[in-house]
Amino acid sequence: MSATTDWSLAPASDIAGAVSEGTVGAREVVAAALDRIARIDPAVNSFTDRLGERALARAASLDAARARGDRLGPLVGVPFAVKNLFDVAGLPTRAGSRINRERAPATRDAALVRRLEAAGAVLVGTLGMGEYAYDFTGENIHDGNTRNPHALGHMSGGSSGGSGAAVAAGLVPVALASDTNGSIRVPCAFCGCFGLKPTYGRLSRAGSFPFVGSLDHLGPMARSSRDLALAYDAMQGPDPEDPAATARPPEPALPDLDRGIADLRIAVTGDYFARGGDPEVFAAVAHVARDLGASRSVAIPEAARARAAAYLITAAEGAALHLDRLRSRADAFDPAVRDRLIAGAMLPAPFVERAQRFRRWYRDAVLELFRDVDVILAPSTPCRAPRSGQTTFVLDGIELPVRPNIGVFTQPISFIGLPVVAVPVWLDGGLPLGVQVIAAPWNEALCLRVAHHLEREGVVRAPVAALIDAPLEGA
Amino acid sequence: MPDHAADTPMPDLDAYAAAAAPLLGLTIDPAWTGAVAANLRVLHAAAALVGLFPLPDTAEAAPVYTA
Numbered sequence: 001m002s003a004t005t006d007w008s009l010a011p012a013s014d015i016a017g018a019v020s021e022g023t024v025g026a027r028e029v030v031a032a033a034l035d036r037i038a039r040i041d042p043a044v045n046s047f048t049d050r051l052g053e054r055a056l057a058r059a060a061s062l063d064a065a066r067a068r069g070d071r072l073g074p075l076v077g078v079p080f081a082v083k084n085l086f087d088v089a090g091l092p093t094r095a096g097s098r099i100n101r102e103r104a105p106a107t108r109d110a111a112l113v114r115r116l117e118a119a120g121a122v123l124v125g126t127l128g129m130g131e132y133a134y135d136f137t138g139e140n141i142h143d144g145n146t147r148n149p150h151a152l153g154h155m156s157g158g159s160s161g162g163s164g165a166a167v168a169a170g171l172v173p174v175a176l177a178s179d180t181n182g183s184i185r186v187p188c189a190f191c192g193c194f195g196l197k198p199t200y201g202r203l204s205r206a207g208s209f210p211f212v213g214s215l216d217h218l219g220p221m222a223r224s225s226r227d228l229a230l231a232y233d234a235m236q237g238p239d240p241e242d243p244a245a246t247a248r249p250p251e252p253a254l255p256d257l258d259r260g261i262a263d264l265r266i267a268v269t270g271d272y273f274a275r276g277g278d279p280e281v282f283a284a285v286a287h288v289a290r291d292l293g294a295s296r297s298v299a300i301p302e303a304a305r306a307r308a309a310a311y312l313i314t315a316a317e318g319a320a321l322h323l324d325r326l327r328s329r330a331d332a333f334d335p336a337v338r339d340r341l342i343a344g345a346m347l348p349a350p351f352v353e354r355a356q357r358f359r360r361w362y363r364d365a366v367l368e369l370f371r372d373v374d375v376i377l378a379p380s381t382p383c384r385a386p387r388s389g390q391t392t393f394v395l396d397g398i399e400l401p402v403r404p405n406i407g408v409f410t411q412p413i414s415f416i417g418l419p420v421v422a423v424p425v426w427l428d429g430g431l432p433l434g435v436q437v438i439a440a441p442w443n444e445a446l447c448l449r450v451a452h453h454l455e456r457e458g459v460v461r462a463p464v465a466a467l468i469d470a471p472l473e474g475a
Numbered sequence: 476m477p478d479h480a481a482d483t484p485m486p487d488l489d490a491y492a493a494a495a496a497p498l499l500g501l502t503i504d505p506a507w508t509g510a511v512a513a514n515l516r517v518l519h520a521a522a523a524l525v526g527l528f529p530l531p532d533t534a535e536a537a538p539v540y541t542a
Contacts, residue, residue, distance in 0.1 A: 305528055308521035315518055327500045339507055343514030346495040351522040356536035358525050363537060404517065 008036035009464055012078040012173040012227040016120065019077030022066065026059040026077035030122050033079035037124065037171045043152060043467060045144050046165040048084050049091055049126040055079065058122045075174075075234055076120030082176040083160050084126040085133060086110040086218075087207040095209040096129040096159070098142045099325055099332050110207030111242070112176055112218055112235045119234035124172060127162025131334040133178060133211040134318060134341070135159040136186050136406035137386075141334045145388055148190055149465030150431055154385040157190030157406070159183040163221050164191035170464035174222045174231045178208065180215045181310060182380075182410025188221060188422035189434025190385035193462040194228050194451060195221040199441045200417025201246040203232075204239035212317040213244070215310065215414060223462035225451040228421070229253040232444065246442075253445040261453045264446065266294035269378040272303035273409055276396050277382035284425040284433035285379050291459045292450065298373060301365045302358075306412040309355035309362070311404070315344030316352040336403065363416040370440035375450055379409045380422050380434030413438055421447035423460040435460075488512040488519070 007015065007029040018024045034052050041047050062076055082088065085095040087106035094101040108114075113123055128146045130137060138161025139145040146161035148154040149169035156165040160177030164187025167175050177184045179197040188195035196219045203218050210216055220231040236250035268289045274282060289295075300306075319326070319341045326345065330338055369376070382395050382405065392399050413420055413436060421437045421444075439446045454460040489512045496503045503511060 302528065305524055308524040311521045312518060312525065315514075323499065327502075330502065330504075335507070335510070339510035340514050342496075342501060342503065342507070342511050343492075343518055345499050345501065346492060346511075346515060347518055347522070351518075351526070353536055354522070354530070355525050357530050357534045358528055360534055360537040361528075361530060 006032070008032040009170045010173065011224050012075060012222065012230055015078050015173065016074055016076050019062070019066070020072050026062040026122065027056060029077045030055050030059040030079050030124065033124055033172060040169055040171060040467065044147050044149050044165050044169050046127055046146050046162040046169065046171065047081065047125045048094070048128050048143055048162065049088070051088070051123060051125050055122050055124045058117070062120060062122070073118065073120030073234070074230060075116060078121045078174060079124045079172050080116055080121050080174040080176065081125045081127050081166055081172045082110070082113060082123065083129050083163050083178060085129060085178060085209040086113055086126070086176060088113065088123065088126055091126065093209050095133065096131040096140055096143070097333070099329050100209065106207070108207065111204040111239055115235045115237070116231065121174070127166055127175060129162055130159035131337045132318070132322065133159040133180055133183055134337045135403070136182060137161070137403060138165070138187060139388070147388065148385050149467055150192060151385065154387055154431065155190060157187035157385060160187050160221070164188060164193055167191065167193045167221050167223055168462070168465050169467065173227055174220055177219060177221050178211070179217045179219060179414060180211045181314060181414055182407040184219050184221060185380045185410045185420060185422040185434060185436060186406055188424060189380035189432065192424040192426065192432030193221055193223055194225055194424065195219065195422040196228050196232055196444065196448070197414060197420045197422070198232065198444050199419045201244045202419070202442070202444065203235050204242040204245045206239050206241035210321060212314050214317065215314065217414065217417070223464070225421070225448055225455050226257060228451070229257050229448050248442065251442065251445060253448045256445055256449055257452045259449055261292060261450055264374045264450065265372065266292045266375045266377065266450070267296045267298040267373040268294055269300050269376055270297040271299040272412070273300065273378045276408060277379055278384070278395070280384070280427055281379045281382060281433060284427055285377055285435050287425055287427060288423065288435045288454060288459060289377055291454060291457050294377060298369050298376060300369065300412065302362055303412040305358060306362045306415050307408060309358045310411040310415040312347065312352055312355040315340065316347045319344030359415065366416060367440065374439065374446055376438045378413070378436045378438060380436050381406055382408055384431040384433060410436070417441065419444040419447055421451040423451050423454055424462050425460055485516065485519070488515040491515065
């Protein structure tokens with residue numbers, strides 16, 4: 001890259017290459033990112049803490065390491081930020097809540113933050129999220145709503161709204177996020193960026209604030225599949241501090257990223273995933289499928305029931321996690337979250353147990369599909385980003401509340417922990433749409449290969465937002 | 476189990492919430508009752524849907540998914 005490169009907008013892979021070669025210093029890259037955040041983020045409201053001092057000190061230490069001839073990591077000099085449910089030493093882990101910011105500051109960074117920094121990346125801040133991650137909108141009454149960088153009057157999606165918005169606004173090339181029912185995939189769709197929700201248990205959750213232990217996943221978001229793979233590979237590996245973390249050795253995705261798709265059997269989900277959304281949602285899936293030559297269709301069995309079961313388990317486990325806070329601090333919650341959690345606390349135990357037993361059946365039935373296909377495509381959301389504050393939308397002629405129904409297509413997939421890469425599709429002059437590229441457990445690398453192929457073909461892309469608040473066609 | 480729900484009238488969830496709250500040690504402001512009951516209605520419908528699916532007695536729960 002030339003001396004005039006705007007490092008604040010460069011891909012992570014270019015930054016790491018340039019810092020390794022000495023074309024640019026890590027401090028220069030990080031300073032450019034901090035400057036852009038200061039200029040742009042007031043309009044977007046994605047950051048909740050800026051860590052300029054820490055980041056510049058870290059960058060300076062990387063430059064010193066290079067000057068000494070030390071070995072540098074694959075993400076050297078790459079700025080990144082994390083959803084504010086990740087522990088960051090010196091900050092209370094607020095998880096989007098008012099209550100948690102009264103907690104003692106974390107004494108150590110979360111496991112994935114440590115792993116990215118061990119690979120040379122530089123943490124520049126924390127990002128906004130829906131309260132306690134019980135959210136698909138990106139709206140937060142305590143920190144203010146995170147706005148969609150592609151249309152500021154629209155939702156960023158949630159609960160990892162800050163992560164999606166920061167990536168789409170070009171504030172960081174990589175952000176970390178969590179996904180319990182769709183919280184990575186929804187903001188990827190609304191903000192037009194790439195995201196990886198790995199297999200349940202693949203990436204350590206140690207040092208992150210939980211929501212639903214049996215459904216919580218952590219993963220990266222980025223503006224390219226290569227950056228996603230870079231970050232993902234740097235974060236893999238067992239961790240005894242997360243009881244659900246796999247003991248499998250890391251399976252890097254980067255080496256096979258360019259392998260293409262000739263050997264992959266790819267299908268589109270029909271049935272449940274082909275109705276209950278705006279027409280352009282299914283057009284986006286068809287657009288991707290056409291490029292991949294995916295002409296076959298599979299029906300994921302009982303997906304509506306799977307979504308219902310995920311909904312029940314989420315309500316019950318989330319409520320159990322927060323019961324003491326609901327007893328003592330109910331008035332400090334976002335009312336929309338509080339009322340859902342209170343209802344969840346009242347769920348009769350047999351309803352929840354039944355959902356867990358159904359989960360076993362559903363897992364076996366879906367895994368059976370992967371005998372005949374390698375990758376399944378499905379829409380990420382039933383619509384484009386709704387307007388901020390919008391409480392209802394009409395799907396298939398039925399008016400439904402927005403907040404719980406944005407995740408209709410993501411919940412049946414994360415319910416059994418399947419790996420997904422969310423890819424951004426721009427069909428027309430309107431806001432972006434998302435497609436889920438889904439594989440069997442532990443096959444993240446296949447999802448990333450497909451995403452990378454689509455990106456090379458120009459079928460999916462994640463442009464930096466122009467940051468204009470004009471209603472876009474089709475928005 | 477909720478599989479009876481499809482054939483029976485919706486229970487009085489306001490009354491259920493009021494009765495369950497002290498059991499859970501929760502205090503519900505009257506202003507919240509409507510929203511709590513509305514959420515319970517959604518959960519009740521979800522439970523009914525799941526409950527209608529026949530499962531063998533041997534189907535064990537999967538509280539933490541193992542891939």
